[in-house]
Amino acid sequence: MADGATGLQLGHAAVLLAAGVAAVPLFRRLQLGSVLGYLAAGLAIGPFGLGVFREPETILHVAEFGVVIFLFIIGLEMRPSRLWSLRREIFGLGAAQVLGAGFLLTLTGMAAGLSVAVAFIVAMGFVLSSTAVIMQMLDERGELGSPAGQRAVSILLLEDLAIVPLLAIVAVIASATGVASEAAPPLWQTVGLAVGALAVVFLAGRYLMNPVFRILARYGGREVMTAAALLVVVGAAWLMDAGGLSMAMGAFLAGVLLSESTFRHQLEADVEPFRAILLGLFFLSVGMSLDLAVVAVDWRVVVGGVIAFMAVKAVAIYGVARLFKASEREAVERAVLFAQGGEFAFVLYGAALTAGVFDPRIASAATAIVILSMALTPLTSLAARRLLPKETSDPDGAEGVDRAVNLRERVLIIGFGRFAQVVSQPLLARDVDVSIIENDVEMIQAAGKFGFKVYYGDGSRLDVLRASGVEKAETVLVCVDKPEVADRIVELVKAEFPLTKLFVRAFDRGHSLRLVQAGVEYQIRETFESALVFAHQVLIDLGFSHMEAEETIRDLRARDEERFTLQLAGGDIRAGVHLMRGNMATPQPAPYVKPRHEGQALNEEAAEALEEEDA
Numbered sequence: 001m002a003d004g005a006t007g008l009q010l011g012h013a014a015v016l017l018a019a020g021v022a023a024v025p026l027f028r029r030l031q032l033g034s035v036l037g038y039l040a041a042g043l044a045i046g047p048f049g050l051g052v053f054r055e056p057e058t059i060l061h062v063a064e065f066g067v068v069i070f071l072f073i074i075g076l077e078m079r080p081s082r083l084w085s086l087r088r089e090i091f092g093l094g095a096a097q098v099l100g101a102g103f104l105l106t107l108t109g110m111a112a113g114l115s116v117a118v119a120f121i122v123a124m125g126f127v128l129s130s131t132a133v134i135m136q137m138l139d140e141r142g143e144l145g146s147p148a149g150q151r152a153v154s155i156l157l158l159e160d161l162a163i164v165p166l167l168a169i170v171a172v173i174a175s176a177t178g179v180a181s182e183a184a185p186p187l188w189q190t191v192g193l194a195v196g197a198l199a200v201v202f203l204a205g206r207y208l209m210n211p212v213f214r215i216l217a218r219y220g221g222r223e224v225m226t227a228a229a230l231l232v233v234v235g236a237a238w239l240m241d242a243g244g245l246s247m248a249m250g251a252f253l254a255g256v257l258l259s260e261s262t263f264r265h266q267l268e269a270d271v272e273p274f275r276a277i278l279l280g281l282f283f284l285s286v287g288m289s290l291d292l293a294v295v296a297v298d299w300r301v302v303v304g305g306v307i308a309f310m311a312v313k314a315v316a317i318y319g320v321a322r323l324f325k326a327s328e329r330e331a332v333e334r335a336v337l338f339a340q341g342g343e344f345a346f347v348l349y350g351a352a353l354t355a356g357v358f359d360p361r362i363a364s365a366a367t368a369i370v371i372l373s374m375a376l377t378p379l380t381s382l383a384a385r386r387l388l389p390k391e392t393s394d395p396d397g398a399e400g401v402d403r404a405v406n407l408r409e410r411v412l413i414i415g416f417g418r419f420a421q422v423v424s425q426p427l428l429a430r431d432v433d434v435s436i437i438e439n440d441v442e443m444i445q446a447a448g449k450f451g452f453k454v455y456y457g458d459g460s461r462l463d464v465l466r467a468s469g470v471e472k473a474e475t476v477l478v479c480v481d482k483p484e485v486a487d488r489i490v491e492l493v494k495a496e497f498p499l500t501k502l503f504v505r506a507f508d509r510g511h512s513l514r515l516v517q518a519g520v521e522y523q524i525r526e527t528f529e530s531a532l533v534f535a536h537q538v539l540i541d542l543g544f545s546h547m548e549a550e551e552t553i554r555d556l557r558a559r560d561e562e563r564f565t566l567q568l569a570g571g572d573i574r575a576g577v578h579l580m581r582g583n584m585a586t587p588q589p590a591p592y593v594k595p596r597h598e599g600q601a602l603n604e605e606a607a608e609a610l611e612e613e614d615a
Contacts, residue, residue: 015052016059019045020280035136036378038280042287049288059285067086068237068251069275071131071160074144074153075255076268086154093324094158097338101316102127108312112305114362117173121352122366124166126309128159130342130374132282137337137381148330152337163344167351174355197239201250205236205257213263229270232258286343290371294364305369306376314339329388336384340377341370381558401444404457407469409435413477414459414468414489416447419526420479424452437468446475460488462496475521477499483507490518513568532556 027037045052053059102124109119134152135144143149209232216228221495233251238248258267295302314335349366352358358366360456363414411427413420416438427434437457438444444454457464459480470476476493478486486504493500502520506512515523532553539549559579 012053014282015045016284017196019284024280032382033137033140033378034280035283036375038283039287039392042284043290044255044287045204046288046290048290048292050260053288059281059288065234065237065247065274068118068247068270069233069278071135071257072141072233072236072251072271073268073275074135075257076259080256080259086150089151089154090158092156093320096324097155097317097320098127098159098162100320101313104312104316105309108308112308117357118352118362121170121173121348121357122362123167123309124162125345125348125366126313126341126370126373128163128166128342128344128348129155129156129338129375130340132343133340133374133377134337135485136279136283137378140440148333151326152334155338159342159344160252163347166348170348170351170355170357172463174357197242197250198253201253201259202241205254209258210261210263213261217263225266229267233271237537254438261609269386282343286371286374289367290375291364291368294368295372298361298365298368301365302368302372305365306372309341309369310339310373310376310380311561332384333381336381337377339380340373342374345370387447401441401456402419404435404455404464405470407435407437407467409433409469410473411435411475411477412437412468412470412473413479415478415480415505416443416452416454417479417481419481420477421447423477423479435469435473437464460485460492462492465489465496470497470500475503478502480502480505481507483511486511487514487518490515490520494519509564509567510573512564513573516568528560 020038023037023041023044024034025037026179027040028034035216047054102120105123105126106116106120109122110116112119114122134156136148137150138144146154200361213225213228216224232254236250236254237247240253241247261267269394280609317338318331318335321334322328326334331556346367349358349363353360353363413424413434413436416424416436420436424434424436435449436452436454437459438447438454439456439458441456444456447454455468457468459465459468459478470493478489480486480489483506486507490504493502503522504520506515506523506525508525512523512525535556536549536553539552540546544552563575563577563579567573568577
């Protein structure tokens with residue numbers, strides 16, 4: 001294999017793919033996450049491991065497009081109206097976290113003996129958390145769309161914006177200390193380029209993209225559409241980079257501007273495969289960049305810096321989160337998740353080294369601290385989630401939530417998910433007195449915004465049922481989505497309040513059988529009726545008449561009812577299977593050995609039967 005310094009050969013590509021394929025499943029199996037797997041694999045094959053690659057910076061520059069594409073996809077999901085609704089989180093919460101953590105980390109650096117300017121730049125580089133690590137971890141957990149996930153995205157956007165003034169501050173510090181390069185452009189030129197790049201990306205995304213994609217969709221092929229999608233991402237990133245801004249910010253802005261385009265889903269589908277591969281490559285290259293020689297020589301500085309910076313930053317983030325009314329759990333999780341440096345630190349430290357503010361030893365040690373903090377984040381986050389108590393909502397401390405006490409309505413609804421919300425409408429339309437209890441605090445608060453008064457209560461507890469007025473209720477509607485909980489409620493009501501009628505939402509056929517055997521007044525499988533209406537409309541669309549479709553649905557209902565009766569009587573879920581219609585061809589019986597002579601009819605009736613069979 002060629003030396004890593006001579007460029008990327010086919011063998012190098014094979015090693016990169018093999019490292020990711022081997023490490024990521026192993027680390028996921030150990031519940032350590034894919035990010036740590038990529039980082040470990042990169043360290044193993046890098047210049048300080050097996051030495052397959054000598055210049056990881058070359059790969060890092062290419063792999064950064066994984067982060068860029070990731071931000072573009074996030075932007076496609078973030079419509080301008082939604083982005084505007086997050087303005088307080090971006091410029092309020094995000095700015096407070098950056099300034100608060102930056103101040104405390106600067107003091108920490110000064111306490112370690114660094115000058116004010118150097119401590120400030122080291123601290124602010126560490127403040128800029130890794131967009132790639134945090135986004136990947138939130139994506140793997142399925143939390144990107146949650147309120148807490150959206151707040152995390154808002155903070156990351158502000159940090160991406162912060163790189164611009166920080167780079168300008170590095171230039172100012174270099175000028176003030178007399179070490180600035182004469183070739184450095186003036187500040188007004190830097191600001192002008194940044195504003196111009198933003199304007200070009202905005203105008204192109206607003207007025208040019210849709211007409212171009214319409215032409216390509218009509219006259220180009222699939223590969224041309226894919227190339228155009230990548231051109232949008234790379235072009236926006238390049239413009240922002242040329243203007244001195246973040247490439248990821250440019251891709252995000254392009255995604256936001258195209259989020260309302262009719263080609264949004266096509267764009268996302270086209271660039272998603274590149275995102276996954278390049279993002280993994282980015283983590284591999286970060287792992288390769290960890291200079292173990294620097295760690296070995298300055299291990300006290302590096303290890304102490306990692307511990308001190310991560311601890312101080314976590315404290316600052318926790319304080320800001322609590323100040324902005326975040327829950328205890330969310331504040332802790334955010335502090336652990338953001339308590340690391342990120343890829344923008346490499347840019348800031350590189351600029352400080354070029355400008356002469358940093359010497360090479362400080363730049364190497366600071367970079368090693370950032371990389372180690374990125375590698376430790378999946379571990380610290382996993383440990384925090386395991387040590388934190390199981391997440392529960394406190395109804396007494398939640399706004400607009402009351403416990404179920406002394407309710408006396410005609411109908412009691414237990415559970416207020418999507419099923420119960422529909423069930424309640426006809427009852428309320430006829431002015432039936434209804435009490436509703438639910439044990440999900442967020443659901444109760446959401447229902448309150450739409451005019452529903454829902455009380456907090458666990459319907460599987462006898463004391464809660466009494467407080468909810470089950471003794472006075474004429475009918476109880478059990479609409480919970482877990483069959484075992486529904487069974488428990490039915491058992492309690494039947495044992496303690498035998499005169500109360502029970503109408504129960506069934507999960508599936510087996511659950512329906514158990515409910516009938518338990519003696520409920522009425523049960524219905526939650527998807528049965530909607531599936532029949534769905535199938536009826538499909539038949540109509542396929543050209544069958546309304547009469548034919550209705551006759552088919554009636555026949556299906558009769559068959560299903562007969563099957564249900566047989567299953568109930570025999571206690572076997574397989575009973576009545578002959579009444580179901582399957583899509584497998586019925587096999588025709590055939591003799592083991594074909595007879596030599598064809599069959600002959602012995603009378604006229606037999607001849608007619610054979611003719612009918614042939615027909």
